[in-house]
Amino acid sequence: xFGFLRKRESHPSxxxxxxxxxxxxxxxxxxxxxxxxxxxxxxxxxxWKKSGAKSSEEYEFWANNMCGMAxxxxxxxxxxxxxxxxxELGKECLRYGGYVLKxxxxxxxxxxxxxxxxxxxxxxxxxxxxxxxVDRIVRELAFGNYVIASVHHEIRSPDSSAFQKGGHLVLVLxxxxxxxxxxxxxxxxxxxxxxxxxTVSFSKFKKFFAGRxxxxxx
Numbered sequence: 775x776f777g778f779l780r781k782r783e784s785h786p787s788x789x790x791x792x793x794x795x796x797x798x799x800x801x802x803x804x805x806x807x808x809x810x811x812x813x814x815x816x817x818x819x820x821x822w823k824k825s826g827a828k829s830s831e832e833y834e835f836w837a838n839n840m841c842g843m844a845x846x847x848x849x850x851x852x853x854x855x856x857x858x859x860x861x862e863l864g865k866e867c868l869r870y871g872g873y874v875l876k877x878x879x880x881x882x883x884x885x886x887x888x889x890x891x892x893x894x895x896x897x898x899x900x901x902x903x904x905x906x907x908v909d910r911i912v913r914e915l916a917f918g919n920y921v922i923a924s925v926h927h928e929i930r931s932p933d934s935s936a937f938q939k940g941g942h943l944v945l946v947l948x949x950x951x952x953x954x955x956x957x958x959x960x961x962x963x964x965x966x967x968x969x970x971x972x973t974v975s976f977s978k979f980k981k982f983f984a985g986r987x988x989x990x991x992x
Contacts, residue, residue: 785916790948790957794852796970799840799860799961801825801833807964826859835880836861842883843867844961845922845945849990850896853920867891883943885988892990899991906987908976911956912949918992921946923958924984930960930968932978940984947971 800806801821808814816822816834827833843863850856864880867873871887873880882888885902892898903910911921927942928934948957954976963969 787951788949789915791852791915791918791920794848794945794947794959796959797844797847797851797860797961798963798969799844800837801860803963803966803969806962806969810962810964824859826862826865833861836864839873839880839882840864841943841961842872842888842922845943845959846892848945848959849898849920853898853992854896856896866895870894885986889988901989902986903989904986906985908956908979908983911946911987912951914989915946915949920990920992921987922990923987925979926982926984927962929974929979929982930963930965930972932974932981937981939982940986943987944972 798806800809800816800819801824802819805814805819809816816837817830819833822830822833825833825837827836840860843860846863847858847860850858864873867888868875870891872884872891873882889900889902892900906923911923914921922943923946924940925942925944926936926938926940928936928938929944942962944961945959946956947959949955955973956976956979957971957973959970960968960972963972
């Protein structure tokens with residue numbers, strides 16, 4: 775596997791998109807563990823105003839569904855030097871159909887409307903990949919593209935016995951072919967180790983990977 779990369783000298787065996795900032799889908803990364811364990815409410819996050827929400831209640835409503843917008847926020851700051859509040863991004867994406875509001879929750883992220891959103895609002899060239907493999911992720915990264923991959927949120931604990939796939943988005947930033955692992959920013963990571971530049975082996979990544987995602991061109 776990955777022989778096609780080794781044959782091309784332009785593709786290094788180890789690659790990382792450097793200096794990509796990390797953002798959680800909650801404003802206080804150090805509170806994520808307590809929030810997802812329901813020990814505290816997102817409304818207790820004193821930094822909620824940074825999200826662009828009008829109230830702590832609105833912040834709580836949006837934050838649970840902002841993994842995709844957190845990935846976008848990271849790309850926008852790295853590529854365009856833009857720092858856009860995460861709830862503002864969510865509301866703009868909503869206008870394009872990337873989210874659908876329901877009484878108690880938000881459905882999405884829907885990929886095709888999201889791609890239209892970032893093209894029209896930020897002139898980002900992106901595409902939906904409905905059948906994405908780890909090989910494809912590595913190839914896109916080797917060209918310097920950003921990869922938003924659909925995984926299960928339990929990827930924060932890759933040694934767990936969970937084998938569920940999809941429902942959460944992470945920003946994949948690099949790979950190491952010598953050690954067969956990926957590097958990624960996880961918007962719902964609950965420790966520093968599984969938030970910024972988290973690492974996971976190809977085989978463990980596949981346990982949680984739904985085989986689809988979005989590629990944003992460099």
